Amino acid sequence: MIVIGEKINSTRKSIKEAIAKKDASYLQKLARDQAQAGADYLDVNTGAFPEEEVRLMEWLVQIINQAVDLPLALDSANPAALEAGLKAIADNTRPIINSITAENAKFREVVPLVLKYEASVLALALDDDGISKTVEERFGVAQRLIEALCAAGVEQNRIFLDPLIQPISVQNDFGLIAIEVIRRVKQQFPEVKTTCGLSNISFGLPQRAKLNRYFLAMAVAAGLDSAILDPLDRELMDAVNVSEALSGKDRFCKNYIKAYRQGRA
Amino acid sequence: MNEKELFEKLSQAVFEGDGETLVSLVQRNIDEVDPLAMVEKGMMEGMTKVGNQFSEGQVYLPELLMAAEAWEEAMKILKPKLIESGASMKKRGTVVIGTVQTDIHEIGKNILANLLTIAGFDVHDIGCDAPAAKFLSKAQEVQADIIAASAIMSTTVPYQKDIVDLLDHKGLRDEYIFMVGGGVVTQEWADKIGADGYGELASDAVEIAKQLVSEKKGA
Numbered sequence: 001m002i003v004i005g006e007k008i009n010s011t012r013k014s015i016k017e018a019i020a021k022k023d024a025s026y027l028q029k030l031a032r033d034q035a036q037a038g039a040d041y042l043d044v045n046t047g048a049f050p051e052e053e054v055r056l057m058e059w060l061v062q063i064i065n066q067a068v069d070l071p072l073a074l075d076s077a078n079p080a081a082l083e084a085g086l087k088a089i090a091d092n093t094r095p096i097i098n099s100i101t102a103e104n105a106k107f108r109e110v111v112p113l114v115l116k117y118e119a120s121v122l123a124l125a126l127d128d129d130g131i132s133k134t135v136e137e138r139f140g141v142a143q144r145l146i147e148a149l150c151a152a153g154v155e156q157n158r159i160f161l162d163p164l165i166q167p168i169s170v171q172n173d174f175g176l177i178a179i180e181v182i183r184r185v186k187q188q189f190p191e192v193k194t195t196c197g198l199s200n201i202s203f204g205l206p207q208r209a210k211l212n213r214y215f216l217a218m219a220v221a222a223g224l225d226s227a228i229l230d231p232l233d234r235e236l237m238d239a240v241n242v243s244e245a246l247s248g249k250d251r252f253c254k255n256y257i258k259a260y261r262q263g264r265a
Numbered sequence: 266m267n268e269k270e271l272f273e274k275l276s277q278a279v280f281e282g283d284g285e286t287l288v289s290l291v292q293r294n295i296d297e298v299d300p301l302a303m304v305e306k307g308m309m310e311g312m313t314k315v316g317n318q319f320s321e322g323q324v325y326l327p328e329l330l331m332a333a334e335a336w337e338e339a340m341k342i343l344k345p346k347l348i349e350s351g352a353s354m355k356k357r358g359t360v361v362i363g364t365v366q367t368d369i370h371e372i373g374k375n376i377l378a379n380l381l382t383i384a385g386f387d388v389h390d391i392g393c394d395a396p397a398a399k400f401l402s403k404a405q406e407v408q409a410d411i412i413a414a415s416a417i418m419s420t421t422v423p424y425q426k427d428i429v430d431l432l433d434h435k436g437l438r439d440e441y442i443f444m445v446g447g448g449v450v451t452q453e454w455a456d457k458i459g460a461d462g463y464g465e466l467a468s469d470a471v472e473i474a475k476q477l478v479s480e481k482k483g484a
Contacts, residue, residue, distance in 0.1 A: 204325060
């Protein structure tokens, strides 16, 4: 499982304050903590500062690079902020650009960055008509997006396809729709990685952590390869381990047993 | 069952989001009981309770949506009767709400639309990816008091300013209360673009909307 640590996101209040105060040591500690907890990538978002996003993205990438060796997932809707982050990244890691969509303008703006910086890319299954409501349509958008990226010269294994998770509190079958799209993407494009913003599933409900854990298990069984989540949530990281073992992705249950021996489970 | 008991039952059915019971109560009593009283003394009580408890975190989003759905079903039966009787519901004000151009995030906006309806506003939802002109044309059509615009992304927040600019350009800025909200929107941004109101949470926005409308109507 490829874990993308979600903590350094400026839409969270404490992070926004830390960025505003340029509190590098707080943010660097959060980077190290996530790395230690088993994150494979760190998400970096400065979107709460629409007018300074570009400059702050560059600063944030620099200070996180000083703290950890992990590759980053640069999370912005603003291509200029993405490019500022890409330029600031240390040379030997391949970042994820978060994100591209099948919206015409968005696709045109972001593809050149993916190619120029040889980055991986998180691809959201939505187009100019928004988020489609059926598995058939949503998979159709995912398929077109993957094919368009490949045609532009991006290898399948650099694509992290996000089926888009919407809360079950809003519509009961939103979880199942996403899971079915994951299954079909993995069937048709085995090299493409699937990912998701896990906690969206539980918005509007009590005991969100519990819903997140069970949903993770269901999605991993369907072929989820990666998730944007809180690696500091020990029970959730345990659920990652257990889900992989149960889904046949942990040979000889090696990681499962190891986590138990190390007292992590 | 006397009227008082009926009103209590209507309130309870809305609160529990029990559309079936609510509709059957309304149907059984629609010829004898004043439809306006059923809404205002019965259903509205339950809806207000749902809204308040949602804001306090006691009631969860699906329960709010369930209550709203039950309400809608009952109103299908009640509306024609209300029109027939010439009675009109007390209306706190009229709101046009939507998510700005190029932004497709709707959940927060929908929650606020529901809470505003519960609070007695007449709410017109223009959906998402709505250009400034669409906000204005709808506001003119329904003679809105409030225009409320949601934006979630750093790249879409500037479209809230487009709406202010359009109102200014047409000389209509004073006609409407303009409210903004959304994940990355702050009070500072609201002040900077000259919005009249901002709520961090949907429940805050409802209180601000109430206050701004009463100021406007008082003025």
